[in-house]
Amino acid sequence: MQSNVRFVLGGSYGDRYQRTGEVADLVEAIECNTRALELTPEGHPSLPDRHASLGMSYTDRYRRIGEVADLVKAIECDTRALKLTPDGHPSLADRYASLGGSYGDRYKRTGKVAYLIKAIECKNRALELTSDGHPRLPGRQASLGVSYIDRYQRTGEVADLVKAIECLTCALKLTPDGHPALPDRHANLGVSYTNRYRRTGEVADLVKAIECLTRALKLTPDGHPALPDRHANLGVSYTNRYRRTGEVADLVKAIECLTRALELTPGGHPSLPDRHASLGGSYGDRYERTGEVEDLVKAIECLTRALELTPDGHPDLPDRYASLGGSYGNQYRRTGEVADLVKAIECNTRALKLTPDGHPRLPCRHASLGVSYTDQYQRTGEVADLFKAIVCDTRALELTPDGHPDLPDRHASLGVSYTDRYRRTGEAADLARAIECHTRALALTPGGHPDLSKLLPAPHWSTS
Structure with missing residues (x-):
């Protein structure tokens, strides 16, 4: 009797947490569900439900505060609940669904594809049932x-x-x-x-x-725990549209949404690094549009904070280094401070090393590092940096699939590197390659794209 009361009470606390986002309700839910499980004897028909409810509470707490220990416990509970549920039982689909959700969370935390495969297997099975x-x-x-x-x-x-x-x-x-x-x-x-x-x-x-x-x-009503996500996702889409059309109104909306998302995200929340990273990216976009140093400072502050909050081994860590590296590159081009260029190369190198083979962002990593080496060559005149830039730019182009919207940038960057080498060595083959790359970049850039004007003027090929 007492186990049933605690089980029902735990469910009520869980329901209230879903509505309010109050961690105190989640703590109470875990305490009630833990006690209900302890009071349920082995072999009791309610035992699978007890494990399942406790697993759900641990999942909710993991998603709220990001403690890996809660995720481990959730998977243990969900796995046990599934094993105890016989074939043909009406709750079997629920068991697979819960375990699939926990494996999905673990993939997002660790980046290990094996967990994602398990998540998809469980969720497919849940859907089939x-x-x-x-x-x-x-x-x-x-x-x-x-x-x-x-x-x-x-x-x-x-x-x-x-x-x-x-x-x-x-x-x-x-x-x-x-x-x-x-x-x-x-x-x-x-x-x-x-x-x-x-x-x-x-x-x-x-x-x-x-x-x-x-x-x-x-x-989504005011006060709902998903409200920060709503603002964040919409802000990212406005950022994408700004980058496609160049409409400043979209950039303004992006910064408004992303700022609101950050304001609504409580300290210690596992999405906090994402909030800083997204807002930092939009400040970087505004700096590139207006040249306002204050926006560049804000971008570096946000992106530095995002990196600091991202734990070692997290799958988003390469993105954090890449974004910060891009901002340091912008600051170097603004100030000429070699220290900023060094930081840009360090961040972009780290981002590349942390990005696994086959990852869809691998071309971006090579491209960004290539830009940094180009900057260093133009500063020092070291031919070794120019060769590194060409290697990176070539690899970035090779890895970018046909039809990808970044393909014009890949051709353009490689064209710049070949132009630099032609001016240094006078090799006609490099000049021919540069013209091919720039011509291809221009052909692939859609009409009305904000980058089109950068490609239209013919490059100045003179060595004088």
Whole structure:
């Protein structure tokens, strides 16, 4: 009797936490569920439910404060609950879904693909066991779609992105108006469209992303724990549109959204590094547009804080180094301070070393380091730096797939490096390569793109 009371009370605290985000309710939920499990004898038919409820509470606390120990306990509880649930039991789909969610969290923390594979396996099994018309079917579709997004972001496989959009579109269609999960459905689909835009450069996907994310924000009530995510995701999409169109209004909106997201994110929250990183990126964009030193200072402050808050081994660590390296590169070009150039090369080198083979951002890592070596060559005249720049730029181009929106930049950067080497050595072959690269960059840049004007003037090939 006492175990049942504690079990029910733990569920109530968990429900209240979901509504308010108050950690105190989550602590009470864990205490009640732990005690309920302790009071339940081996072999009792409620034992799987006890493990499952405690696992859910640990999952919620991990997602709130980021303690890996809670995630480990969640996986232990979810695994035990699944093992104790017999085939054909109506809760079997729930067991697979919960364990899949925990493995997904572990992948995001560690970057180990094995956990992502397990997450997708569990979520697929949960979906297979869920009948048409079941009220949890939309949630199953949505959860699987999120894992496909994660795998796409890790491997760059377009098939995963297609599956993600299919799952998330289906989840949204199956979710009735007024359902509390509707904001999540719009948000997840918006993130998928954002990813497809980044891969294809199709403005239609960017428009859909902003529509979905705007809708998600409007449907999320004040005080809801997901509100910071809503502002953050919408801010990132406005950043993407600014970078595509050059419209300053989008950059203003991006900074507003990202600033609000940071303000709403409590200290110690595992998403805090992301908030600083995204806002820092937008300040960097505004600096590049206006030349205002204050924006560059803010960018470096935000990106430095993001790096400080990101633990060793975290899969986002390469991004942190890469973003900070880019800002130090901008500061070097502004001030001419060699110390900033040294920091830029250090950060970009570290970012490249931490990025695994096959990662879709590997081309960016090579490209950024190539830019830093080009800066160093232009400062020192050391031919070794010029050769390193060409190696990096060449590798970045080789790794960038056809149709990728960054392809014009890759050709342009390599063209600049060949131009520098031609001016140094007088080799006609380098001049020919430079012209080929710049011509290709121009041909691949869509009309109306803000970078088009940078490519239109013919390069000055004279060595004088």
